[in-house]
Amino acid sequence: MxxxxxxxxxxxxxxxxxxxxxxxxxxxxxxxxxxxxxxxxxxxxxxxxxxxxxxxxxxxxxxxxxxxxxxxxxxxxxxxxxxxxxxxxxxxxxxxxxxxxxxxxxxxxxxxxxxxxxxxxxxxxxxxxxxxxxxxxxxxxxxxxxxxxxxxxxxxxxxxxxxxxxxxxxxxxxxxxxxxxxxxxxxxxxxxxxxxxDPHPVAWCQTCSVDVHAVQAWKKPDRRRIGKYRQQYVYVCPNAVCRNSVVEPYVLPAAAAIDWSDLGRRIGDRAEPLADNTMTRIRAGLSMFADRHVLLTVNHAGHDGRAHPADAAPLPAQTKRIGNGIISPPMLVPAGGTWNNTASAVTAPMRTRTAREAEALLTPEPFIAVLRKHGTAHSIDQPLRTIAAGGHHHALVVPYRRGNKPTTTGDPLRTMSTRDSGALVQPAVAVEDCRFRMLKPREQLRAQxxxxxxxxxxxxxxxxxxxxxxxxxxxxxxxxxxxxxxxxx
Structure with missing residues (x-):
């Protein structure tokens, strides 16, 4: 029974x-x-x-x-x-x-x-x-x-x-x-x-190079163990060999709860403008996350598959297969209230859901650049231009070493040397060109x-x-x- x-x-x-x-x-x-x-x-x-x-x-x-x-x-x-x-x-x-x-x-x-x-x-x-x-x-x-x-x-x-x-x-x-x-x-x-x-979330220990069941470590001894993560306690590796290194447990990102079929309206097309505080938070969020590209290996055997900032580590070994994706994540932006004043990336969990929701999804408007003579950029919600055999719809990789010419992301990377020699070009994002909408009840429920x-x-x-x-x-x-x-x- x-x-x-x-x-x-x-x-x-x-x-x-x-x-x-x-x-x-x-x-x-x-x-x-x-x-x-x-x-x-x-x-x-x-x-x-x-x-x-x-x-x-x-x-x-x-x-x-x-x-x-x-x-x-x-x-x-x-x-x-x-x-x-x-x-x-x-x-x-x-x-x-x-x-x-x-x-x-x-x-x-x-x-x-x-x-x-x-x-x-x-x-x-x-x-x-x-x-x-x-x-x-x-x-x-x-x-x-x-x-x-x-x-x-x-x-x-x-x-x-x-x-x-x-x-x-x-x-x-x-x-x-x-x-x-x-x-x-x-x-x-x-x-x-x-x-x-006792919670024992799975975490990656950098020193031990293995997944571990982390244990709580309290900053101040408290028999009751009442407090909040990072403020009163952290998680550490249970292995003594690494001297109980502080570890970060795996989490599910906010992106898992969001309905990506609805990106909202373009801010510049809104009949009623957003509040000044919201616009200020959006600009602050764009400065933090809009240019934060992330590399992700999707098909290489033996790779841990972890995403990492593109500016924090070298590319993995390049092969003839397309195995790396670059991600520029949207963000969640506060649209009112007092306790929540900063934007957060959708690659992290949502903040605590409340009964008075005032958080919105902000997505930089994507576009396609045509890289042939007289070509122009256009939004992805417009029909795709005629595709030629040369493949002219790409972003740019720009060399900053003398004698090299720009190439598109559709071409293989040149031989990687010990010196940085290439950069990905991304245009600045205007607030008016971003899409914005409030989170839906179903998204709040998914977060729970x-x-x-x-x-x-x-x-x-x-x-x-x-x-x-x-x-x-x-x-x-x-x-x-x-x-x-x-x-x-």
């Missing part, structure tokens, strides 16, 4: 997706917001659903299950976060409610219930394991340690798990392409074996590792909020797998 679980702050269903993928059976999902319950029930038809403010609910009416998942409190309703936010605006870009559809005030002001409801439910049902998810900063709440002590008095042991969603995953549980630092508290009833919930087949109901604003408030499904699945292993034993 499958282990069962209750999800009392289910939201759109990220935690339920993960736990069911780990083999647990959902008995009941609860949330105060009707739209979230409509979404959840559309995907988990066999489970019971409750739309109620759990603060005022008699916990004896909940089913008794093996596991309880709870995601209490968020930035709108946290005792550590001050007064609830009353608005949902994107400065300089208009009001999100007006742009993407109205969201009920109840959905904003009471997105989660409080921690005390976890104790009330646990006191009645004495779950075998209780999983609680929240932001690491909640540990600053002055009553946090007292709340943990309350769970210990009920007969539980606690494990603190601080991890980013970007670092959890394997071949059967794909990573989330998003930086999302969260604190997970695993309460196991006394007498039950503790699950192994929701499958594309998952139905999320409501207007664009409501879908965005559900995605931003969701639990990353890959982390819930990992925790569910570890808990299941411990309970089976």
């Amino acid at each position: 499958s282990l069962t679980f209750t999800d009392i702050f289910c939201g759109a269903g990220g935690s339920s997706i993960g736990l069911t993928a780990a083999g647990l059976q959902l008995r009941l999902a609860a949330n105060h917001w009707q739209r979230a319950i409509e979404t959840h029930s559309a995907n988990f038809r066999d489970a019971e659903h409750l739309c109620a403010d759990v603060n005022n609910y008699d916990m004896r009416r909940l089913p008794s299950t093996d596991v309880l998942w709870a995601s209490p409190i968020c930035t709108e309703a946290s005792p550590a976060g001050g007064r609830p936010s009353r608005t949902c605006t994107v400065p300089g870009q208009g009001d999100l409610l007006e742009a993407f559809g109205p969201i009920s005030r109840k959905g904003f002001e009471r997105t989660r219930a409080t921690f005390w409801d976890v104790i009330r439910a646990t006191e009645v049902h004495r779950y075998r394991v209780v999983l609680v998810e929240n932001v690491p900063d909640v540990a600053r709440w002055e009553l946090f340690d007292h709340w943990v002590a309350g769970m210990l008095l009920l007969g539980y042991r606690v494990q603190y798990v601080s991890v980013s969603s970007a670092h959890i995953g394997d071949q059967r549980n794909l990573h989330a392409p998003q930086w999302r630092d969260r604190l997970y508290l695993v309460f196991t009833r006394t007498g039950i074996e503790l699950p192994d919930v 590792r929701f499958p594309d087949t998952y139905q999320v109901l409501g207007n664009v604003g409501e879908q965005t909020m559900q995605a931003g408030n969701a639990v990353s499904a890959n982390v819930a699945q990992w925790l569910g797998q570890q808990v299941t292993t411990a309970l089976d034993q």
Whole structure:
């Protein structure tokens, strides 16, 4: 018989997706917001659903299950976060409610219930394991340690798990392409074996020249191990031979979540200009990423296949086969808000998704240059000119040694010498020629590792909020797998 679980702050269903993928059976999902319950029930038809403010609910009416998942409190309703936010605006870009559809005030002001409801439910049902998810900063709440002590008095042991969603995953549980630092508290009833919930993401150790299962190394000793990646902890190689070198775990890039069939509108063609702050951020992003070409080997046996900046290392051995690609990545640009002010490359995970999305996809407009007499450049959305046998549609490789002539990228590279002798020419990118659009709800959901087949109901604003408030499904699945292993034993 499958282990069962209750999800009392289910939201759109990220935690339920993960736990069911780990083999647990959902008995009941609860949330105060009707739209979230409509979404959840559309995907988990066999489970019971409750739309109620759990603060005022008699916990004896909940089913008794093996596991309880709870995601209490968020930035709108946290005792550590001050007064609830009353608005949902994107400065300089208009009001999100007006742009993407109205969201009920109840959905904003009471997105989660409080921690005390976890104790009330646990006191009645004495779950075998209780999983609680929240932001690491909640540990600053002055009553946090007292709340943990309350769970210990009920007969539980606690494990603190601080991890980013970007670092959890394997071949059967794909990573989330998003930086999302969260604190997970695993309460196991006394007498039950503790699950192994120490994260060990796969990383490449440069010194050992091998993939390793990295371990967390905390900058300051803390028995609770609560913090954020790079700020309070890093990952190191477990091998002593390299003296536990700091390593960088593999991650899934933001590009994996983006719908590349829609690049947005050309900025210069917009009827309503973008806000000045957004334009400033775009220019700053272009200065960082638009000229950052990347080389990728795609067909050479024995090569690790890693991408690397074109200006950071020599070309690999050249063969008669076309085996290297050059990439100039698009970027994600903040289009409002205050906490997110810089652009980021799509080759890295997305920033933390929020209920108030204000990030856009920016793509430099590609074009084709005709390199014959009287030839001109034209956009790729226009029909391709007649192709001649000579192949005149290329970019340029320009030599900067005396006596050499420019060649196209369609010709083989000249013999590589010990001195740099060639450069790739790329024209400067004008902001007006870039394409721009806001990220879609489905892209936000992919960043939380929701499958594309998952139905999320409501207007664009409501879908965005559900995605931003969701639990990353890959982390819930990992925790569910570890808990299941411990309970089976």
